[in-house]
Amino acid sequence: MKIHDLITTTDKLAELCGRLSKSDFVAVDTEFMRENTYWPELCLVQIADENEAAAIDPLADGIDLTPLLDLMCENEEVLKVFHAGGQDVEIIVNLTGKTPHPVFDTQIAMMAISQSEQIGYANLVDTWLNIQIDKGARFTDWSRRPLTDRQIEYAIGDVTHLSKIFPKILKKLIKTDRGNWLNAEMDKLADASNYIIDPDKSWKRIRSPGRNPQVLGRLKALAAWREGEAQHKNIPRGRIMRDETLADIASHPPKQQRDLAKVRGLSAAWKDNDIGKRLMKVIADAEPLPKEEMPAKMKRGAPLGREGALVADLLKLLLKIRAREIDVAARLLTRADEMEALAAGVRDLQVLEGWRYDVFGKDALELVEGKLAFAVQNGKLKMTHIDDMQASMEESLAAE
Structure with a gap:
């Protein structure tokens, strides 16, 4: 595989992307910094196909990333391969408003062909290539220039390894006929709405303090205000105010600005500074959350109770057995809350649809309905259908 020097000009980038646009797939990774900013700062982009690999410096003077972004978002013929690519995709969405498409995530794919829930990149490389990655450069300052040879070598290694691993994973997916299991998961990765932050919806990511419309109305207003403050200052939202502090203020709003000095999580300066004044205005102007925006009640049947909880535990045991039997990550099949809902009588569930049902x-x-039972065969826990057990017993009795 040909490894290029660090690309720092638009012309070299355009030439690279022109060649890669003829490939079936490209492996992509990014290095970025976001510890001290609201928006992630893109510091390096690595890209490779089966023949060549390069690192691109987005901080180079005068470089225009348009050829790369067009390859990512406009070229539908080239599959873009990531590993745990959510944050990489987020950066591209921030730059273009679009997601790369089509996309493939090897971390997600591993869930369909192994019991790995969230396999890390180093373990992925070790598993498929028997190569141990040197992680020494992982946490360096990628924004500092010039980049060292060690940093660039480490970064490009991420995509050269990935370009070799992807065909192997794809071959196994085809062999096991499980590619369609991943369609919904890959669609989520490629959905731009998952990455575009709407300040008016940011309250939904905070644990709601009850279902009081007045409290939730304040929570919505405060969360939107915090998002705007963080975006304007380009600092992490937690630097403005932590989630738990915001939720506490929504539930117990201070009556006057000087009361902010008593709020846990805020500095005493808020009692008479400008940001404290803006906060108090948001509280004063907040309106109750409209009925149509109230969060839906959790989908449940009857309360679980002791017996229902036991059924839920049996379902979790069944999940472990089945995941082991077919070598798939349990998380891809269903979640704990779905199994509790199933035990409580809910039937409108994803686990009862499509391939997951099969x-x-x-x-x-059938386990919930009493048609399935656990049995031990040859020292291993197995699932047995009640009808099969009865038929077996009848045959044994008849033979006697």
Whole structure:
């Protein structure tokens, strides 16, 4: 594989992207800094196909990333391969308003062909290539220039390894006929709405303090205000105010600005500074959350109770058994809250649809309905259908 020097000019970038646009896929990774900023600062982009690899310096004077961004977002013929690519995709969305498409994430794919829930990149490389990665350069300051040869070598290694691993994973997905299991997960990765922050919806990511419309109205207003302050100052939202502090103020709003000095999580300076004044105005202007915006109640059937909790535990045991039997990550099949809902009588669930129903949901439903039981065979825990057990017993009795 040909490894290029660090690309720092638009002409060299355009030439590279012109060649890569003829490839079936490209492996992509980024290095960025976001510890002290609201928006992640893109510091390096690494890209490779099966023949060549390069690192691109987005901080180089005069470089225009348009050829790269067009390859990512406009070229539908080239598959973009990431590993745990959520933050990489977020950066591209911030730059273009679009997500790369089509996309493939090797971390997600591993869930369909192994029991790995969230396999790290180093473990992925070790598993498929038997190569141990030197992690020494991982936490360096990628914004500092010039980059060292060690940094560039480490960064490019991420995509050269990935370009070799992807075809192997794809081959196994085809062999096991599990590619369609990943469609919904890959669609989520490629959905721009998952990355574009709407300040008016930012309150939904905070644990809601009850279902009081007045409290939730203040929570919505405060969260939107915090988002705007953080964006304007380009600092992490937590530097303005932590989630728990924001939720506490929504539940117990101070009556006067000087009362902010008593709020845990705020400095005493808020009692008479400008940001404290802006906060008090937001509280004063907040309106109750409209009925149509109230969060939906958790989808549940009857309360679980002791027996229902036992059924939920049996479902979790069944999930472990099935995930082990078919070598798939349990998380890809279903979640704990879904199994509790199933035990409580809810039937409108993802686990009871499509391929999930075929490989797990059908048996889970039969277990809830008393048609399935656990049995030990040759020292291993197995699932047995009640009808099969009865038939076996009848045959044994008849033979006697």
